Amino acid sequence: MRKTEELKPQSHYNHGYNENISRKNHVDDYSTWDIVKATQYGIFERCRELVEAGYDVRQPDKENVTLLHWAAINNRIDLVKYYISKGAVVDQLGGDLNSTPLHWATRQGHLSMFGHTSIVAYLIAKGQDVDMMDQNGMTPLMWAAYRTHSVDPTRLLLTFNVSVNLGDKYHKNTALHWAVLAGNTTVISLLLEANANVDAQNIKKLMLFTPFVVIWLVGFIADLDVDSWLIKGLMYAAVWITVQFLSKSFFDHSMHSTLPLGIYLATKFWMYITWFYWFWNDILQSLIKRFSSSAQ
Numbered sequence: 001m002r003k004t005e006e007l008k009p010q011s012h013y014n015h016g017y018n019e020n021i022s023r024k025n026h027v028d029d030y031s032t033w034d035i036v037k038a039t040q041y042g043i044f045e046r047c048r049e050l051v052e053a054g055y056d057v058r059q060p061d062k063e064n065v066t067l068l069h070w071a072a073i074n075n076r077i078d079l080v081k082y083y084i085s086k087g088a089v090v091d092q093l094g095g096d097l098n099s100t101p102l103h104w105a106t107r108q109g110h111l112s113m114f115g116h117t118s119i120v121a122y123l124i125a126k127g128q129d130v131d132m133m134d135q136n137g138m139t140p141l142m143w144a145a146y147r148t149h150s151v152d153p154t155r156l157l158l159t160f161n162v163s164v165n166l167g168d169k170y171h172k173n174t175a176l177h178w179a180v181l182a183g184n185t186t187v188i189s190l191l192l193e194a195n196a197n198v199d200a201q202n203i204k205k206l207m208l209f210t211p212f213v214v215i216w217l218v219g220f221i222a223d224l225d226v227d228s229w230l231i232k233g234l235m236y237a238a239v240w241i242t243v244q245f246l247s248k249s250f251f252d253h254s255m256h257s258t259l260p261l262g263i264y265l266a267t268k269f270w271m272y273i274t275w276f277y278w279f280w281n282d283i284l285q286s287l288i289k290r291f292s293s294s295a296q
Helices: 035-040 044-052 067-073 077-085 101-106 117-125 140-147 154-159 175-181 185-193 204-222 229-250 253-295
Strands: none
Touching: 035 044, 035 067, 044 077, 067 077, 067 101, 067 117, 077 117, 101 117, 101 140, 117 154, 140 154, 140 175, 140 185, 154 185, 175 185, 204 229, 204 253
């Protein structure tokens, strides 16, 4: 007797369904499946049965994910259309990243040639804002640039006049930044053709120059005409807390590689500035004497 092939349950950490598994090989009784599982595997009849029995298509599951999210990420265009016709909210937020079904569809980088292009087009046609950001501050175009190494859906998104040079919330990376980080040469070419700004600055520049400000503040506080070291200590503590907050809020581990360079440049810069400031009068007097003696 042939062993029944086990279906692996889906979650938003393992979204993809193996299309190579033929449904004919499954002997599961679909009538026992819940609507989330049926949506993930594209069992339209079971989903329709449950919806007609009264299931609210807008109701999120225990992971705060709606049926439209599951249908979008698993490339179930028939279910996407059906759920929207039954009142599903096209831009409803859900999942750990608090993102829309469009975000879910565009960030599937393991897909084949055309991926979720039809679903992306349908969601946009139904009113999804193409520049809407998720909890990470990422737009659908950024996800497509970072995760999908094919022409579509990036090319499709560009036809809807997305903001090519928009930066994400935390790193200020544009779609071009994300494509470069992913080594996505196909999307890089598309973005350059769409006049993406190659000079756009991200938050790494801020990290590079943060040591310049911190070292200046350390010297500034030390040089204050304040007798109380308690006050100065509190000021140093405030600087440290601010740096920690900026580091955790805006800088990730990939950006920490720029920190040693920033510290090195800042140390050199302020060392030369300090040297120039303290010895400037002596240098000036020496130059004056030299010019005076040569003039005589």
